[in-house]
Amino acid sequence: MSTMPKPLPLYVVKEKSRHGRTKLFFRIGKGPRVRLPDDPSSKAFKAAYKTAMKGEQVEATIIVERVRSLRWLVQRYMESAEWSGLAIATRKQRGLFYRQVVDASGNVDCRTVTARDIRNGLERRKATPALANNFLKSMSALFKWALVHEHVGVDPTTGVKRLKNKSDGFPAWTDEDVKRFTNHWPIGTRERLAFEMLLTSGFRRSDIVRVGRQHMTQAVVRIRTAKTGTPVTVELSDRVLDLIEETQTGDLSIIVGKKGMPLTKESFGNWFREVCRAAGVQKSAHGLRKLSATIAANAGATTHQLMAQFGWVTTQQAEVYTKGADRERLGIVTSRLVSEQIELITAPHPEKGAGIDGKNRSKSNR
Incomplete structure (x- = not known):
């Protein structure tokens, strides 16, 4: 679902140059146009806008965008x-990282950025490894595009x-979580349908x-x-098909809000977290996705079967589940083999004469 772009501040107008570049200007009525930085969310733009609102001259150093600078590269991207x-x-997540980079080093020539600079950026964010890795992913996307x-x-x-x-990220649901949720939210509620669908x-x-139903051909x-x-x-x-028929749904979205309107992923995530808490489950919708993948892997689903259902484009994520399931199965099989061998080693041997000894064996071979 798309969202409306943020409106520009008062007296700020957008114009396109003959080269197709979008530029921002400050102008009151038919007064003079004052060039502003291109990114309305940047500190440089806010400083220039504040200066223009006071009627003061905007310093050229504030608005100059050096060609090949990191600021220039981010804008082109x-x-x-x-x-x-x-x-x-x-875009929102990467935009936050790019804003940090531009605020700190916007005028640096993008061609002089080195691997050491990128590693330093990771080091500064090492307290939150997931955030640091998202920073690396964002910078990688920027420079791959720049290289092309x-x-x-x-x-x-x-x-x-x-x-x-x-960290393993969002914790997967347990069997006990499932029992708590299903005992609290009965069949026929939107909460139960969302759970079963997930x-x-x-x-x-x-x-x-x-x-929605437009995505369905019978049960598929x-x-x-x-x-x-x-x-x-x-x-x-x-x-699940019976649950859909027994529950309030929308026309284009099966899962809807109280008033029958579609939900955004953010509003759905917040709502589902609340209904989980009401049931005494301290987990999330993503944790339920993890349980679904775990169930499939434990039932013998292959890596590519998991990719087909869960939408992963590489084998790496699917193998997190298949390897775990394989290790568990192999661990059980191996432990049984060990137990069998231990029994053979520790089992009491028959006393001489009670079974086949050397003398009896020689007679039996005659």
Whole structure:
């Protein structure tokens, strides 16, 4: 679901140059135009805007955008088709990182950025490894694009390793969590339908809010994931189909809010977290997706089968579950083998004469 762009501040107008570049100007009525920095969220823009509102002259150093600077590169990237094709949440996250980089080193020539600079950026964020790795991912996307378009000669993120994250992220639901939730929210409630749909399909919240009857052919749901655009196909059980018929749903979205209106992924995530807490479950929608993948892997689903249902584009994420399931199965089998061998070693031997000894064996061979 798209969101409206933020309106520009008062007296700020947008114009396009003959080269297709978008520029921002401050102008009151028919007064003189004052050039402003291109990023309305940057400190430089806010400083220049504040100065212009006071009627004072905006310093040229505030608005000058040096060609090939990091500020220039980020602006070009944000004007690209590649940037426009990213999910809104991805643009928001990366935009925060780019703003930090521009505020700290905006005038640095982007061609002089080195792998050491990128590693230093990771080091400054090492207290939160997941955040640090998202920073690396954002910078990698920027410089890969810059390399393709010949703005830089080398991608400084190449070879920079992600930080090790000991956290497993969102915890998966347990059997006890499932019992608590289903005991609290009966069949026929929107809460129970959302739970059953999430567990059966394994959809992300960004997809569960979009699934509607238009995506269904009888029991089969076909949809492209919002995160990666990967097509996924799942079959809903008769049980879930019956739940859909017994529960309030929308026209284009099966999961809806109280008033029957579609939900955004953010509002759904907040709502579902609240209904989990009401049931005494301290978990999230993503944790339910993890349980779904765990159930599938433990039942023998292969790496590529998991990728097909859960929309992963690489084997790495799927193998987190298949390797875990394989290790458990192999561990059980191996421990049984060990137990059998121990029994053979420790079992009491028959006394001489009570069974086959050397003398009896020689007689039996005659």
